[in-house]
Amino acid sequence: xxxxxxxxxxxxxxxxxxxxxxxxxxxxxxxxxxxxxxxxxxxxxxxxxxxxxxxxxxxxxxxxxxxxxxxxxxxxxxxxxxxxxxxxxxxxxxxxxxxxxxxxxxxxxxxxxxxxxxxxxxxxxxxxxxxxxxxxxxxxxxxxxxxxxxxxxxxxxxxxxxxxxxxxxxxxxxxxxxxxxxxxxxxxxxxxxxxxxxxxxxxxxxxxxxxxxxxxxxxxxxxxxxxxxxxxxxxxxxxxxxxxxxxxxxxxxxxxxxxxxxxxxxxxxxxxxxxxxxxxxxxxxxxxxxxxxxxxxxxxxxxxxxxxxxxxxxxxxxxxxxxxxxxxxxxxxxxxxxxxxxxxxxxxxxxxxxxxxxxxxxxxxxxxxxxxxxxxxxxxxxxxxxxxxxxxxxxxxxxxxxxxxx
Numbered sequence: 001x002x003x004x005x006x007x008x009x010x011x012x013x014x015x016x017x018x019x020x021x022x023x024x025x026x027x028x029x030x031x032x033x034x035x036x037x038x039x040x041x042x043x044x045x046x047x048x049x050x051x052x053x054x055x056x057x058x059x060x061x062x063x064x065x066x067x068x069x070x071x072x073x074x075x076x077x078x079x080x081x082x083x084x085x086x087x088x089x090x091x092x093x094x095x096x097x098x099x100x101x102x103x104x105x106x107x108x109x110x111x112x113x114x115x116x117x118x119x120x121x122x123x124x125x126x127x128x129x130x131x132x133x134x135x136x137x138x139x140x141x142x143x144x145x146x147x148x149x150x151x152x153x154x155x156x157x158x159x160x161x162x163x164x165x166x167x168x169x170x171x172x173x174x175x176x177x178x179x180x181x182x183x184x185x186x187x188x189x190x191x192x193x194x195x196x197x198x199x200x201x202x203x204x205x206x207x208x209x210x211x212x213x214x215x216x217x218x219x220x221x222x223x224x225x226x227x228x229x230x231x232x233x234x235x236x237x238x239x240x241x242x243x244x245x246x247x248x249x250x251x252x253x254x255x256x257x258x259x260x261x262x263x264x265x266x267x268x269x270x271x272x273x274x275x276x277x278x279x280x281x282x283x284x285x286x287x288x289x290x291x292x293x294x295x296x297x298x299x300x301x302x303x304x305x306x307x308x309x310x311x312x313x314x315x316x317x318x319x320x321x322x323x324x325x326x327x328x329x330x331x332x333x334x335x336x337x338x339x340x341x342x343x344x345x346x347x348x349x350x351x352x353x354x355x356x357x358x359x360x361x362x363x364x365x366x367x368x369x370x371x372x373x374x375x376x377x378x379x380x381x382x383x384x385x386x387x388x389x390x391x392x393x394x395x396x397x398x399x400x401x402x403x404x405x406x
Contacts, residue, residue: 002075002082008089010074011067018067023060024053024183025162033058033150035099040115040125040143044132045152046261046286047205048197050183051128054152055101058126066090069103078107083114100125106134112143119146130205133259151261153316154287155181157309157401170380173398177305180289194293198222198262206256217242221253225263226285227295229308230331234280261286264315269322269333269369282323284311302379303348306397307331310346310377313401328357330365340369345376350383350394359387366390375400 059065105111106129129135160176185193202222207215221242235250257263264284267276285291291298320335334342345362362374376394383394
């Protein structure tokens with residue numbers, strides 16, 4: 001429990017800070033973040049991707065609000081019962097019927113009970129958190145049908161352009177390809193900032209939370225995964241590489257990384273869910289800049305950097321993404337509402353050496369999945385092909401991104 005006097009000081013100082021925070025560029029699809037009485041809007045994403053700034057944009061539309069950032073170190077020891085005191089302070093100082101904004105709420109055990117209490121009384125609530133699993137698990141048990149969830153990522157290419165006030169071009173995309181989209185990093189390009197994001201995710205969000213003693217191995221695994229994007233892996237091979245005691249530990253570690261939005265894994269496409277789970281998976285990183293800064297090898301393969309960018313763009317819109325592998329390989333298969341809607345191949349450029357491999361891999365996937373149109377995304381090539389009655393478009397990634405932002 002925290003004394004009321006201390007809570008008042010923290011609430012007042014946090015409110016002043018959030019009011020003085022710059023609103024920043026408006027995030028894409030802001031209109032989708034709708035506030036409803038008796039319901040909680042849940043915003044999840046990796047730490048420092050802009051969730052607090054998004055809260056600022058939402059609360060700027062509402063004059064009466066309550067705000068509490070539960071990652072404030074002064075709130076160490078905050079318990080469920082403290083929410084009652086906080087609520088009393090809110091109403092006493094700022095009046096009743098305000099909109100509740102809670103930042104990083106997953107730090108408080110059993111937080112969902114208080115949110116359910118607020119929802120039952122027809123309050124409007126906005127919650128952010130940097131752990132997808134913790135949020136979804138508690139929400140599923142306590143707030144079924146009483147919440148709307150959204151994910152937030154680092155800046156897209158279009159947001160990157162708006163942030164820097166520059167126009168789309170191959171030159172501006174080259175910067176985005178290497179720098180990524182963490183807003184504060186783009187302010188001064190200090191590599192230390194992205195080093196600290198990785199350290200915070202590994203240590204605070206995972207090692208400490210889950211009581212993992214061998215944090216050194218955990219960090220080595222994290223760096224390996226964020227810098228080997230587009231590579232197939234098996235849990236058993238990683239167990240041997242990092243000399244971890246059991247495959248179960250590797251499975252848990254990668255699950256923790258995914259929950260914290262550090263990496264994403266995608267399965268090989270198969271109509272059998274069981275075979276999807278058995279076959280090797282591929283891994284992708286949350287941000288090119290983070291991977292580049294934390295590894296000396298990541299930038300040596302621009303094709304993989306491009307592939308990671310494409311994956312992130314797709315992941316903002318789709319949850320079901322696969323890779324295809326039979327006799328040949330296709331980078332991405334996109335599924336929406338139980339239907340395969342896209343087959344996409346990514347390569348830095350199409351040339352004599354790789355043309356057959358890239359096109360044939362895409363065509364094989366299209367034939368298997370009964371698609372008439374396919375897409376090859378490159379660094380800066382435009383072209384098209386007609387093969388076996390299939391239409392294949394070749395397009396620069398940066399143009400494709402802008403055409404598919406909405």
